[in-house]
Amino acid sequence: MTLKSQPTTSAAALTVxxxxxxxxxxxxxxxxxxxxxxxxxxxxxxxxFQLSNILNVGxxxxxxxxxxxxxxxxxxxxGIDLSVGAILAVSGVTMALLINSGTPAPLAIxxxxxxxxxxxxxNGLGAAFLHIQPFIMTLAxxxxxQGLSLRLTSGGPIQFSNDDAIFxxxxxxxxxxxxxxxxxxxxxxxxxxxxxxxxxxxxxxxAIGGSFEAARLSGVPTRRTLVxxxxxxxxxxxxxxxxxxxxxxxGDPVAGSLSNLDAITAVVIGGTSLLGGRGGAVGTVFxxxxxxxxxxxxxxxxxxPFDQQIVKGVVIIAAVLITGxxxxxxxxxxxxx
Amino acid sequence: xxxxxxxGGEEALSSASTADVRLAIRGVSKxxxxxxxxxxVSFDVGAGEVLALIGENGAxxxxxxxxxxxxxxxxxxxxxxxxxxxxxxxxxxxxxxxxATVYQEMSLFPDLSVAENLTxxxxxxxxxxxxxxxxxEATRLLADLGLSFxxxxxxxxxxxxxxQMVEIAKALRQxxxxxxxxxxxxxxxxDDVDKLLALVKDLKRRGVSVIFVSHRLxxxxxxxxxxxxxxxxxxxxTGNIAETSHDELVSLMVGRQWVRPERxxxxxxxxxxxxxxxxxxxxxxxxxxxxxxxxxVLGIAGLRGAGxxxxxxxxxxxxxxxxxxxxxxxxxxxxxxxxxxxxxxxGLVPEERKSAGxxxxxxxxxxxxxxxxxxxxxxxxxxxxxRGTALKYKETLRIxxxxxxxxxxxxxxxxxxxxxxxxxxxxGVRVxxxxxxxRGIDIGAxxxxxxxxxxxxxxxxxxxxxxxxxxxxxxLSDRILVMHGGAIQAELDGPTATEERIMYHAVGGARx
Numbered sequence: 001m002t003l004k005s006q007p008t009t010s011a012a013a014l015t016v017x018x019x020x021x022x023x024x025x026x027x028x029x030x031x032x033x034x035x036x037x038x039x040x041x042x043x044x045x046x047x048x049f050q051l052s053n054i055l056n057v058g059x060x061x062x063x064x065x066x067x068x069x070x071x072x073x074x075x076x077x078x079g080i081d082l083s084v085g086a087i088l089a090v091s092g093v094t095m096a097l098l099i100n101s102g103t104p105a106p107l108a109i110x111x112x113x114x115x116x117x118x119x120x121x122x123n124g125l126g127a128a129f130l131h132i133q134p135f136i137m138t139l140a141x142x143x144x145x146q147g148l149s150l151r152l153t154s155g156g157p158i159q160f161s162n163d164d165a166i167f168x169x170x171x172x173x174x175x176x177x178x179x180x181x182x183x184x185x186x187x188x189x190x191x192x193x194x195x196x197x198x199x200x201x202x203x204x205x206x207a208i209g210g211s212f213e214a215a216r217l218s219g220v221p222t223r224r225t226l227v228x229x230x231x232x233x234x235x236x237x238x239x240x241x242x243x244x245x246x247x248x249x250x251g252d253p254v255a256g257s258l259s260n261l262d263a264i265t266a267v268v269i270g271g272t273s274l275l276g277g278r279g280g281a282v283g284t285v286f287x288x289x290x291x292x293x294x295x296x297x298x299x300x301x302x303x304x305p306f307d308q309q310i311v312k313g314v315v316i317i318a319a320v321l322i323t324g325x326x327x328x329x330x331x332x333x334x335x336x337x
Numbered sequence: 338x339x340x341x342x343x344x345g346g347e348e349a350l351s352s353a354s355t356a357d358v359r360l361a362i363r364g365v366s367k368x369x370x371x372x373x374x375x376x377x378v379s380f381d382v383g384a385g386e387v388l389a390l391i392g393e394n395g396a397x398x399x400x401x402x403x404x405x406x407x408x409x410x411x412x413x414x415x416x417x418x419x420x421x422x423x424x425x426x427x428x429x430x431x432x433x434x435x436x437a438t439v440y441q442e443m444s445l446f447p448d449l450s451v452a453e454n455l456t457x458x459x460x461x462x463x464x465x466x467x468x469x470x471x472x473x474e475a476t477r478l479l480a481d482l483g484l485s486f487x488x489x490x491x492x493x494x495x496x497x498x499x500x501q502m503v504e505i506a507k508a509l510r511q512x513x514x515x516x517x518x519x520x521x522x523x524x525x526x527x528d529d530v531d532k533l534l535a536l537v538k539d540l541k542r543r544g545v546s547v548i549f550v551s552h553r554l555x556x557x558x559x560x561x562x563x564x565x566x567x568x569x570x571x572x573x574x575t576g577n578i579a580e581t582s583h584d585e586l587v588s589l590m591v592g593r594q595w596v597r598p599e600r601x602x603x604x605x606x607x608x609x610x611x612x613x614x615x616x617x618x619x620x621x622x623x624x625x626x627x628x629x630x631x632x633x634v635l636g637i638a639g640l641r642g643a644g645x646x647x648x649x650x651x652x653x654x655x656x657x658x659x660x661x662x663x664x665x666x667x668x669x670x671x672x673x674x675x676x677x678x679x680x681x682x683x684g685l686v687p688e689e690r691k692s693a694g695x696x697x698x699x700x701x702x703x704x705x706x707x708x709x710x711x712x713x714x715x716x717x718x719x720x721x722x723x724r725g726t727a728l729k730y731k732e733t734l735r736i737x738x739x740x741x742x743x744x745x746x747x748x749x750x751x752x753x754x755x756x757x758x759x760x761x762x763x764x765g766v767r768v769x770x771x772x773x774x775x776r777g778i779d780i781g782a783x784x785x786x787x788x789x790x791x792x793x794x795x796x797x798x799x800x801x802x803x804x805x806x807x808x809x810x811x812x813l814s815d816r817i818l819v820m821h822g823g824a825i826q827a828e829l830d831g832p833t834a835t836e837e838r839i840m841y842h843a844v845g846g847a848r849x
Contacts, residue, residue: 200710203718207707210696217655217685217693218760219676219711277698 037293045300055179057289057296062181063240065288067259068266069192070236072284073229075267076196076205078212078276079127079134081230084237084263086145087116088256091241093149096158096251105164112245113238119145120234124227138230142260149253162249171247181243185288188236192281205229209276265312266291269319287319358420359384359546360405360436360515365414367400367570374400375570377414382515382563385544387537389551389561389578393590393640393840395805397570398550402517405548406438407431418515437513439504441520447493451475454492455507478506482536498529505536509545516540517548520642522556534560552640554583554844566590584837587844591807591836606815607631610799611683611768613652616661621647623824625661629768629799634790636814636831637803638839644823645803646688649770653685654678665768679712682767686757686774688803690750694757697746701738702727704745704756708764730759735785751782758789769793770801775809787813807836819843 041048048054067084074081091112098108119141126137162172168180175183196202204225207215216222240259245251270287272279294315298308360382367375375397382388392398403409405416407425415422418434425431431438445454452468452475475488484502492500501521508516518537522530537547537560551557557564558578566574566589574581574589609628616625622644629635637645650656652663654674662669665681675685687693695704702723710718727741734755738748745756754774761769771790775783790813793800804810810817814831819842827842 197720198717200715200718203703203707203710206699206703207696210698211692213689213693214696217653217675217687218708219679220707221676221711277696 037290037297041293041297045297047300048297053296053300055182057292058182058185059179060295061288061292062179062185063244064259064262064266064291065185065285066188066240066243067237067263068270068284068288069188069281070233071260071263072192072267072270072272072279072281073196073205074134074233075209075264075272075274076276076279077208077226077229078274079226079229080138080264080274081120081123081233081237082135082138082260083119083123083142083145084233084240085256085258085260086142086149087119087234087237088241088244088259089253090119090145090149090152091116091238092245092255093152093158093251093253095242095245096160097152099160100158105166109166109170109242112242113235116234116236116238116241117231118234120231120237121227123234124230127230128223128226146253153251153253155253157253158251160245160249160251162246167246167249171243171245181247184239184243188239189281189285192284196280201225201228206277209273209278211277262291265316269316290319357384358382359386359418360548361417361420362401362405363415363417365401365404365411365416367404367409367412373570375404375411378567378570378572379414380565380572380575382546382548384514384546385541386563387541387547387549387561389549389557389564390567391551391554391557391564391586391590392567393805393807396567396590398567399519400570401567402438402440402519402548402550405431405436405515405517407436432511432513435512435514436517437508437511437515438517439501439508439519439521443500443504445492445500445504445507448491450489450491451479451486451495451503452488454503455479455488455510478510479503481509482506483539496529498525498532501525501529501533502536509540513545515546515548517550519550520552521549522551522553530556552642552844554586557586558583584841587840588837591840606633607797610666611652611801612662612664613648614662614664616648616651616663617659618647618651618656619659621823622651622658623822625651625825627818627825627828629801631767631797631799632794633815634794634800634802634813634831636810636817637801637820638805638807638810638817639820639826639843641805643820643843645820646772647823648820649685649687649772649801649803652678653683653770655685676711679708679764682765684708684761684764684766684769686754686761686769686771688772688776690753690757690776695745695753695760698744700727700743701731701736701741701745701748701756705730705759705763708760712764726763727759730755730762734759734762734789749779749782751778751785754778754782754786758786766798768799768801770803772803773805774802775804775806807839810839811836821845 067088071081071084094115095108095112098111099105103111123134123138123141126132127134169175170184171181173180196205204215204220207218207220208222208225212222237259241256244255266287267279267284268274268287269290270279270283270285272283291312294312295308298311303311358381361379362381363379364377365375365379366373366377378397378401380388390398390401400409404411405425407428407430410426416425417423423430423434425434425436446457449457452472455475455478456471472488476485479485479488479502482502482505484506486499492503495503505516505518521533525533534556537549541547549557549561561578564575564578564581564586565572566586568590574585607630610631612628614626617623625648627635637648639645647656651658651661654677665683668681678685691697696707702720705727706718706723709715724741730736731738731741736748736752736755736759738752745753748756774786774790778786790800790802802810802813811831811834816831817829817834817839818825819827819829819839821843822845826845829838829842
């Protein structure tokens, strides 16, 4: 099924389609791979389908998923955001420090989110107005913000009391029987999907990613759109930071050091092109879930963490080959010559 | 290729016996996607001779150059050097046969030094770069051309003229005996042109054969020994420069008398809608002033590089301007940005359809409403409404698209152009600028685009059509501006203009 749907899927992946059908086909590949994986697992790893394990997968997918939804906005413009891991850490640290200095929890959370927004906006301003390549711009903020986190904490984790109800909601409790981080992930995903689909802003992201010059000549506010996209990415990363810190009761300056790569991986596995203009948040949701399922299975089967990384690397390449045009073109060239 | 060689070899005996013909092109044809770019083209270049290769845009000059440079192979025909058939299967082969090509777009590496550029592949076979040797070699190559400048400076910092000299030095590095210059003077100013022409004359004295492509006929008369005129891939004239005239060359370039198709009669222009005054952009546009009236088509003709596209982009706010004013229906507006232009009612169908006109990653229904959404500052888009809009234009413009939700990348050029047109119709415009609206699209779609232009006119919209196709400009326009060197060279009345008169002004007018 996966193989058959391949050509149509890659073509449909370019579409901002209106019909449920095109939306479905666009995500068929990650979906198909997921289904195959799940069936294989059902046979090989019976423990996987225990409720507690499924909930655990949801919880694991949530943090990376929330970041990845934000990063999707940036990647759609043909940009990249490497600073999300650093933002995750600094927002957790900011929140922990504020709580310990007696700030009410809701205010501390807002401040943490605002920090993410500010850093993201700086990324956007640099990319849009100073024409600094997004890779370099966000690499620079990543390094600087990592330093900031370490400076604020003198290098060590900051414990705080996470007994407030709002922290339970952010990280520890269950809502309707589901882990609360997963519920937040679902909520953010729905917002992301709707924004990309129904907002003129969302359309502008696809336009800029398709052709920056055409976007400008069509009257798209290119700079403003870019700044907002990076701002959203920053806020999502900060939210992930708040979720992480709430759960652990710790603001860790080195938390999320791999989150940026995991998030980009989820976006790419979800079929969003790093060249911009193609893909969307639905794919990213599947990408994040797929990553979490994969890690979970490997844990259950007892694959060592080192080997897990190797497998992840292979999966990324496989996913890109299946969702992108590369494989198809190589095969086509073969048959022609 | 091998057949070509054999046949060419025999033919060579007869032609080479007459004079010291260095390069002979015999019956060369080349088609692209069914379009005949060259049709049995033949000509000779003698040793130490300068041949001017002239023709309108798209006449086939570039194709000839690419074949000689080894970038493309001919479908049929042969190329002979010193009477022997050669197989120019790659640029390296061409170089081995002593053919050097200087393209219009420079092929230097801007961030490497002059020395590195000049010796880049001259040290093949050695893994180590011998810096001192490279500098000496580069200095010698420049000295050969009577030039002396610091070979350690980066190419980026050179003037355009200096870059071109380096380019020529690089081309001559392998002891080239045939030098092809593709519109070398198009990017140069007065003094630099003279320097370049002097250099070419010097090369000629040293026995190098030069093929010189130029749109500037006065240069051709000052420099060339012989000429070849191409039109639509066919040689329409060849001979000694001394035995021809400016007017004869122009009529050879234009060829046929254009039979004007039935034009929309009784068209009456209304009040001026767009007024452009003293528009200038340093080094690009010089004091451009004109107006366009409601229900009128203004054609802008000129050769490539004359500044036509630049005028359109300046009016639309896509490029910065140095001075000047653009007024739409009495509302003065600095052409500051495309969105400002759009809100004042100006639309632009750009020359680069795929990269600037539409979003090939998006569907027909996502493309069409985008300008309107931005113009009206809408916050929301409605896929359902977009679909309706797309289906409406699919009907009225007869866009051949199976699924309006499929990316426009899969549409043909003509249908893509209709999508671009639909973007502006949907947004609503008072002035529509179309830059090369029918380039690369089939005849059926062309006719439909023409119909739409006439319809827009009838609806009282001011239309500007920029085109390299003179018949198109002539048949559509009420008035025609001819541009040359970034300035308006002449304004002609549409119904009485001819291709000859347009070309006359496009190549620089009465200077010859």
